Amino acid sequence: MSDVKQRITDIVTGNDVVLFMKGTPLFPQCGFSNKAVAILDHCNVAFESVDVLQDMEIRQGIKAFSDWPTIPQLYVKGEFIGGSDIMMEMYEAGELQALFDEKQVAKAG
Secondary structure (H helix, E strand, C coil): CHHHHHHHHHHHHHCCEEEEECEECCEECCHHHHHHHHHHHHHCECCEEEEHHHCHHHHHHHHHHHCCCCCCEEEECCEEEECHHHHHHHHHCCHHHHHHHHCCCCECC
């Protein structure tokens, strides 16, 4: 598990915004991942995605890493933010965009 934990740490710390999701941003494989991608797109931030369906070690490891049982999971500047419900609450309250601005996250392409 330590190898998986190190891989996840490298991904989370190596990218400003990371979404661990089922599928890809162009082809999400669940409604929650689709919602999370839509929120990030609407916030116009650049983000990396990790398709947990392609790597079972990451799929299980990310749940232990964050102590959060579900996917998708959003990380901003190394900090675990939450899943799609938390993202939606923060987005609707204006907190998610404020977080991206505060952390000086790069805008999407």
